[in-house]
Amino acid sequence: MVWLILAYLFHTLGELCLSPVGLSYVSKLVPGRMIALMFGMWYLAIAIGNKLAAVVGGQIENITKEYSLSTFFLIFTIVPIIAGLIIFVLNPVLKKLMHGVR
Numbered sequence: 184m185v186w187l188i189l190a191y192l193f194h195t196l197g198e199l200c201l202s203p204v205g206l207s208y209v210s211k212l213v214p215g216r217m218i219a220l221m222f223g224m225w226y227l228a229i230a231i232g233n234k235l236a237a238v239v240g241g242q243i244e245n246i247t248k249e250y251s252l253s254t255f256f257l258i259f260t261i262v263p264i265i266a267g268l269i270i271f272v273l274n275p276v277l278k279k280l281m282h283g284v285r
Contacts, residue, residue: 211284 206225213221239258246255 212281 206222209221209225210218243255246258
């Protein structure tokens, strides 16, 4: 049970750290007339991610029936690793697009 509490704790802390930093970058990088629209897009992306997580989480019975429970959780390990590697590779391009904004 401790691992479940720690998982919720780390997910919550990660979201609390990521959201203000992301919104700060949005406000720095977006032209003044589009800030409200981009804040809305930020929260829309979060909503889509939450909906996608619910849909994939709802498939637990189908995945465990065909494979195993460990395969279901392996999906939630591999997908963030791949996303992190993609962001790591795109980091120089994103820095170039920021035009020196820190």
